[in-house]
Amino acid sequence: MTSAAEQTRSDIVAMLPRLRRFARALTGQMADADDIVQIAVERALMRMDQYQPGTRLDSWLFSIVRNAWIDEARSRTRRGKVFAPAELGEQVGNDGEAEMHAKLEADDVWSAMRKLPEEQREAVALVCVEGLAYREAADALGVPIGTLTSRLARGREALQMMLGGAS
Amino acid sequence: MSVDDERLMAFADGELSGTERAEVEAALAEDASLREKLAAHQRLRTRLSGAFDGALSEPVPASLLSAAEKPRTAEVVNLADRRMARWSVREWGAMAASVVLGLFVGVGVMSAQAPLMSPSPSGLVARGALADALETQLASDEAGAVRIGLSFRDTDGRYCRTFDLTDGGTAGLACREGDAWNVAMTTAGAGGGEVRQAAASEQILNAVNAMIVGEPLDATSEAQARDAGWE
Numbered sequence: 584m585t586s587a588a589e590q591t592r593s594d595i596v597a598m599l600p601r602l603r604r605f606a607r608a609l610t611g612q613m614a615d616a617d618d619i620v621q622i623a624v625e626r627a628l629m630r631m632d633q634y635q636p637g638t639r640l641d642s643w644l645f646s647i648v649r650n651a652w653i654d655e656a657r658s659r660t661r662r663g664k665v666f667a668p669a670e671l672g673e674q675v676g677n678d679g680e681a682e683m684h685a686k687l688e689a690d691d692v693w694s695a696m697r698k699l700p701e702e703q704r705e706a707v708a709l710v711c712v713e714g715l716a717y718r719e720a721a722d723a724l725g726v727p728i729g730t731l732t733s734r735l736a737r738g739r740e741a742l743q744m745m746l747g748g749a750s
Numbered sequence: 751m752s753v754d755d756e757r758l759m760a761f762a763d764g765e766l767s768g769t770e771r772a773e774v775e776a777a778l779a780e781d782a783s784l785r786e787k788l789a790a791h792q793r794l795r796t797r798l799s800g801a802f803d804g805a806l807s808e809p810v811p812a813s814l815l816s817a818a819e820k821p822r823t824a825e826v827v828n829l830a831d832r833r834m835a836r837w838s839v840r841e842w843g844a845m846a847a848s849v850v851l852g853l854f855v856g857v858g859v860m861s862a863q864a865p866l867m868s869p870s871p872s873g874l875v876a877r878g879a880l881a882d883a884l885e886t887q888l889a890s891d892e893a894g895a896v897r898i899g900l901s902f903r904d905t906d907g908r909y910c911r912t913f914d915l916t917d918g919g920t921a922g923l924a925c926r927e928g929d930a931w932n933v934a935m936t937t938a939g940a941g942g943g944e945v946r947q948a949a950a951s952e953q954i955l956n957a958v959n960a961m962i963v964g965e966p967l968d969a970t971s972e973a974q975a976r977d978a979g980w981e
Contacts, residue, residue, distance in 0.1 A: 592818065592819070595818050596815065599810045599815070600805055600806045600807075600808070601805075603805040603808075604802045604803065604804075604805035607805055608801075608802050616805075617811060617813075621813065621814055624814065624818045628818070687804070690801055692797050692798060692800070692801035693801055696801075711763075711795055711798050712798050712799070712802050717760070717763070717765050732759070732760065733756070736755060736756050736759055739759065739791070739794060742794055743794055746794070746797060
């Protein structure tokens, strides 16, 4: 492996905490989030030749995480599998961990995020959680910037409604 | 001038500069309701940070670190790429619910009490509790060390069954050859939640789809096939 690729790999490792945060916002599930990050990291390593050094690694990785989640959501729909957040905590092996997961997932913000339409949730996750600029977020999602801002505006409005003015 | 919601949002997100920014600032100075809207944006950001920033300070799980540090290796030995019609969602669901995924390595499977699989000239063969379960257990039976998923006949006329190890280990597929159950494939993965499990199910299901003739056995034909010794 070339040293540039090695560098990218260690940059990916350094990005793991942010990828986990993004995936949590995106999936609304602790266990799903780490699964998705793992899938995304594996994909990123396989496609490292597609990454252009000098461009933003975070946007590239976020888009891979997001695509991994879309693939998963699609295949769940295809399988007729209902998205059932409440059941998930019970499947986690360790009780203390399960309890921690369930507690977090029950949080108002998490549950409000889960209720957003996918395209609004991903816009909110990239801009409001990850702090990407509109241009970067639009690129990561592969949409025009106007589309990004209108999804973001609608998503935020819905969140503010659900969270009672976000007070 | 009036500031619409999207422009105020762009201001809150630091997207405006120069004249645009100055215009919004001027409007904010005069308009208390606009200031309140801006404050709501900021509160929302704070709440989102509070909800998700924990990921930044938590230790990254070892499974993720190793995924990022090791080259990916093939996890699944797939028997064939042929695809046939998928079966019903109900049956899939029964199996998906039963599949638990783990790491198929020597430690996990081979050394736990009696070995559950061992190599033979014809490939990996089920042993011990796994062989017993494949031979006698029905999908509806309460799972011991092994859970049985789907049973079906493959293109060679053999009976095949999907299984998983209840201690969070391997999931796989075995077919009866002579008196033994040959383990045709196993899935591996370092623990994980539902997505990984579902991915494993899907890998096994793809293999099943490639091998199956007709439909999976229903409960009655499953019991009959067992009683007839899978002949």
